[in-house]
Amino acid sequence: ADAPPPPWLTGLNPEQRHAVETTEGPVLVLSGAGTGKTRVLTTRVAYILHRRLTRPWRVLAVTFTNRAAREMRERLGSMIGPVSESVWLGTFHALSLKILRRHAGLAGLRDGFTILDADDQLRLLKQLMTDAGLDPKREPPKGLMGRIQRWKDRGLTPDRVPEDDVKGAAGRRAGDLYARYQARLLELNACDFGDLLLHTLGILQKHPDVAEEYQTRFDYILVDEYQDTNVAQYLWLRLLAARHKNLCCVGDDDQSIYSWRGAEVGNILRFETDYPGAAVIRLERNYRSAPPILGAASALIRHNADRLGKDLIAAGATADDPDAPPVKVRGLWDGEAEARWVVEEIEALGHEGLPAAGTAILVRATFQMREFEDRLMACGVPYQVIGGPRFYERLEIRDALAYLRLVAQPDDDLAFERIVNTPKRSLGEASLQIVQKHARAEGKPLLNAARDLSDGDDLKARAKKALAAFVADVDRWRALVGGLPPAELCATILEESGYAAMWKADKSPDAPGRVENLEELVGAVAEFESLDAFLEHIALVMETESKGAAAGVTLMTLHGAKGLEFDVVFLPGWEEDIFPHRRALEEGGQASLEEERRLAYVGLTRARKRAFVSFAANRRIYNNWQASLPSRFVDELPDDFVEKASDTGLYGAVTAGFAEEPGGWGTRHARRSLNGNGNGGGGGGTRLSPGTGSWKARDRSGEGTDIAVGQRVFHQKFGYGRVLSNDGGKLAVDFEKAGRKTVVAGFVEAA
Ligand code: ATP
Ligand code: MG
16 A cells, blocks of 8 residues: 655645646746745655655756755755755756766866856956957956856857857957857866856757767756746756656746846746647745735736736735734835834844844845944844845955055055055056065055155166055045045045046946945945044944854845745835836836836745835935935835835825925935035935936936036035036035135035
8 A cells, every 4th residue: 555645745735736746747837936836846856756756866956046956955855865965956057067077078178177267267358358459458358258158148159159249340359259268268178157058058969979868867857946047058958858858847937037147037938839738837825925925015016017927825824814914114214214223123023023033134236235234233133144245345345445444544554455456556566575575674564665665766667656656645545534524535535546437447247236335335434423433333343243143134135035035024225226226227128127126026025924115215325415216116015015104204205205294305405415415316306207317317426417617516524616627526626715625526516
């Protein structure tokens, strides 16, 4: 007689169980967030092995992140024990690497080939560009890198790049460099990340015997987060599944959020055509989120036109909670107040039995984390940042802090070393060694040694000149300490040093985020009286940070949170231009807006018990106070499931377009003009309508391009003056009392 089915199987609902037990033939599970897709996938592997349909090493399961792979392996282990260890389980990249290691020769590589990191890739590309007679300064290699990556996402080797992609002189050059880059990698016995997939794909395509080996080997193939696969991954899967066609993909078109990395949601739509007779299974019961959260998320995503459409019903323990509180939506005065509110709520939830360890703050962009990190630290609430360094540990922030440290404290040699040649100032290793030697011999800090050498014979003329300019810069900034408000000093340093410009000119995908982080840093400095006070704060912050992390609040981006779940989720910064993100709106139109909305849907559906959405009416961007508008997504949340906090009157005031809020505007104006650019908001009276181009009117960059030469302006420190010139936001102003000064446009207002 048959043994009774294991509990992990009987716990599933009928549709889930159907998806698990339909082991033969192609299966597509298409369903919304929290319906148990990942659970089905894991259980399916367990079921296949439990029924002994095949051996563990003949099962291939693909997850989206290494972390997801780890979790799946753990769960498998708890269901069926150690046999689970032999399952081929991992990301596309990890699994490709495993295959590639066995057949390196077929891709033109030798055993023990290396995988380049992003820095190595760039260095290599730069060399090739220089060899080809190009100027990497005029054509940043990162632009080309991105182009090559997109080709690889599409499974295109250099000989397959379509004509249309390499039209014109620049296009031809790019195609040519791509070919050289690939050839050079082989010479180095190396490959980049994208090659892992590309080479494997090539091997499977060109060597039928190898393809057959794997096609026969993998009796069952399973894929999570199918909506985010790109073309190369799609082809890879199609090849491997060609023989048995026991391919089970699970996904949710509403959670497709990686199109910017080449993902094609069309892969889902094509499934039934590619695999005729595929079983398409829909799961409709959501086991994760309390009904109000699910209701809010479903209503939000219904605003997308481009979707397959499906409705979800709450099920399981969460659905049975009649007291499940609504999604709390809260408008706050500014970013600081928002962070304070969030941490207060976290502490209050702790008393209700919802500890910080089950709580996440999910942001659209990494710069938003800073305010929360500061507040969490100040309150002693433990936290961890997932998927990236903490704010003050980020590369660009450490660089910027090194500038500030050197200005505050000229014997800070570590700071000097870090930035003396960042951005590049044509100071070679040899020159810097001479400076070091001199410093040691004379017992002087590096800055002073540099000062000595900038006017002697030890260095080559070019290095001498660069060093002299750097020392002069530092001296000039030092003279401003105490004279300028610290935030303005910080902004001045970042601009005059060329450091901000370096990232602005950078074409890599992470550069805009770094620019935002730098702007956020200026905002952070603005909260302090003096540069020293700020640096002291940082020193303390770093100190607490390095102490071992207790389980605490999770801070991460919305993109990183895909597939995860938390008891409590905070979604701050729901403001136009932040979320939906300005870049997405400017560059991609309706399609991008819908992708932003899917991201909001992903965010809300991470929550099991409580979800909080917030927005601030004022943001300090690069030390400008700007009026923010609540995100259109806030309006799209249905009243039935949300509670919009109006106790401060702010919510009403803000959504009504800053209508006559007694007292509100007066204080707002007072504060704005006290702190900076009074006309920076641009969103004063009415709600901006999207897509009219009025976004651009809102100057977030702080470059104050609307300040004209000849205009009379007011500066907090220097008083009234007239603008003599405007050099990309750096104003020369003749002040009535203070005389001629250079100031950053964001710090003056029209008078
Ligand atoms: P996402 O789209 O966010 O990736 P998902 O569809 O993959 O979500 P899972 O993460 O698999 O959903 O499941 C969501 C939650 O619901 C998990 O905590 C899971 O354990 C639980 N769950 C799934 N199915 C059931 C069930 N039949 N009974 C009880 N709980 C379930
Ligand atoms: Mg999942």
